[in-house]
Amino acid sequence: MSGYVDQSPPCAKLDAKARRKALDQRRMAYRRAIESYAEQRRLQALLADYPELIAASYPASRQALEPRSARPGR
Numbered sequence: 001m002s003g004y005v006d007q008s009p010p011c012a013k014l015d016a017k018a019r020r021k022a023l024d025q026r027r028m029a030y031r032r033a034i035e036s037y038a039e040q041r042r043l044q045a046l047l048a049d050y051p052e053l054i055a056a057s058y059p060a061s062r063q064a065l066e067p068r069s070a071r072p073g074r
Contacts, residue, residue: 014022
């Protein structure tokens, strides 16, 4: 079970506008996280339909992620 953690200071004396703004920021961060997760799941589902694409692109993606060695200076 995920719980809501209030990250605001315990005795913060904020006016209503500041409280609303802070609440909106937390709400939007939560919404972005949900949308990101949903997009990631959608893309994984699309790729799962074409396993040959994953296998074919694996060497190229692995090469792109490996650090390249710098040429020695002359």
